[in-house]
Amino acid sequence: MTDTTLQLDEPIGDCEAVEDTAWTAATWLAVLSMAATSFALVSAEFLPAGLLTPMARDLGISEGTAGQVVTATASVGAVTALFSNVLIGKINRKTVLVALTALAVGSNILAATAGEFWLLLVGRAGLGIALSGFWALSVAVVARLVGANATGRGMAIVTLGVSLATIAAPSMGALISDWLGWRTAMAMTAGLAVIAMLMQAVSLPTLPASTSNSLADVFKLTRRRGIQLGMLAILLLMTGHFAGSIYVRPFLEQVTLLDTQSIALALLGFGIASVLGNVAGGKMADASVRMALTVTAALMAFAALILVIGGAYAAIAFTLVALWGFAFGMAPVVLPTNLSRSAPDALEATGSLMVVSFQVAISIGAVVGGYVVDNYGAAGPLTLTAILAASTVALALLQPRN
Template sequence: MTDTTLQLEDAAIGLDADAPTAWSAATWFAVISLAATSFALVSAEFLPAGLLTPMARDLGISEGTAGQVVTATASVGAVTAMLSNVLIGRLNRKTVLVGLMALAVASNILAALAPNFWLLLLGRAGLGIALSAFWALSVAVVARLVGANATGRGMAIVTLGVSLATIAAPSMGALISDWLGWRSAMAMTAGLALVAMLLQFLSLPTLPASASNSLADVFRLTRRRGIQLGMLAIVLLMTGHFAGSVYVRPFLEHVTLLATGPIALALLGFGIAAVVGNIVGGRLADANIRMALVVTAVLMAFAALALVLWGVHVGAAFALVTLWGLAFGMGPVVLPTNLSRAAPDALEAAGSLMVVSFQVAITIGAVVGGYVVDNYGATAPLTLTAVLAASTALLALLQPRS
């Protein structure tokens, strides 16, 4: 980046763009509190995957209807992402983050105590607000805590909570539900949110608002070529991922002919590799964001296409699912960092666009992936993943060097 850009960024968000690589204990504590926040929020988001059957039975609804608690979280989150940075105005960002976790605590408690489906939906909607507003602010807050040149590293630690929650939440939710009931599992996520809120309160420095965003400011940001390319990269890569990853298990069942036990091991390898991908993605993003995006996309494209070509072989299938997990772990670090580089003077507004892009990608991926697998078979979604990921790599090459 040029000196002018760095000066603009310093003035806009009040950080030292040339901050030293070594972080103080206070900085580590603050960043870890945000990782705990992401773990708590994403655990609550994915928890219903392991609770649908007992939840539906207890509330007297179908499992399909119970599954709409996930839809409620995502749909409310998409709207919140556009409005959150407008509504919070010039409130201190520490106050906002602590308040969001208080909302998450209350929402999870409401979901745990809900006597009917509609109050359960209301609780999940509150979680959607907390989740999306947190992610919309995350890049800007991390940049202020660690400096612009270490944003990738900081986001890698924050998104580590996502990978851990994705692995742990469904299985732990199912186990706790079997032991103590689904309501106890929901209450557990309220406890996680409370711990994260306390960590934020104790560790985050005061974060006065550097700017007050309007909705017009957010939309005006979309005129920048870098923002357009960054949003398109998110939509392409994450649509490809969610269109294909949902159908990795059916692929392993019907093409690789694996039993349930080996499939569980393969998916565990995916999750562990995603954790490693968080760390690798953070390092690459800070070193060269353009190359980091190319590497992430190429790895995902190769893993998906190679599964289609050689996935009948057990060893190859295990290795390629793990490689896919590595690429997926890099994505949530590299993609937001890439987008933020196009708007150093408007990181919060860029954060809103980042969350919207992810939500759109998840929605399109789920719809298109389902259509493709129903009409063209188990390998078709993976082929689509490879095509969209390869397109992302080409798109990354169009971006200016950083």
């Protein structure tokens, strides 16, 4: 493990270089605590995809309105991503991480027990703060835990929690909500966060920070054309994805006429395919990020469009939901890579813009998707997904070859 007095706020490339040796047990535990946190937080983030219908029924609201729990998480998260490093100042980063996870515990409990929709929104907003704060610090913390030469390996383990959550949360949420109710499913994510928080408290070393961060460099990056195009690609593709994916369950219920168990199986296929897409996206981005972005957007556009046309047939629906999951798995690798290639000299600041872009896209997608599903039916949001993903294909083709 690297010296814990190393400045956390320095760029990763400035971290203390260490030999690529076997990690100690303490290092493994610390990195696994970060992976457990990513699993707990992302599980809570994706859970509404499997709970939307019973949640809306219980609270006496439309499915479009219920989908705004995603908006609350993402919109607050967007602001947090931009200002988190400024707001935490010189507070020990271990303290910050434990506090953020504790906030996730409280937020999930509030969401699970909320008798009114506005209380549910407050709980989801707290989760948004925890999510964005965690991801804003994750790379720098992992770099300190394992050293600069092993940062990629460390982050691969941390993001494994994301992949597992993508598989488990929507499908298990749908099953648990059917058996025990959506509130029980929501409460279980609070339990996951408690486990992650305890692991952090026990295994993370002290991580002092001696300097604060400024927004000036982040805002300067937005003047670069490559950054503008990269952010626009995130906004288009992720707005399209979340406009449609949040309302996949209503589509499968109303159009494909699947029961709860079948929907859970379809969502499980989505999650498994997203893991495969993550691997494929990394390999493709190394070869040509322009081509990788084109393929990612094209697959999502195709899956959403054909799902609208032929989604009444169960076999077609299962196949295209999985294809959509594959494209979504590629996106978290391809989109950040596409953005960061325009600012290799400021990767941390670029990371902040990336998180903000994702969260804004999630917010817009949930709001617009909710309006469309309430006014045009279950197929409307998926049509919007196809249009925005196709627009991303056009944008990718306009970018310079690399």
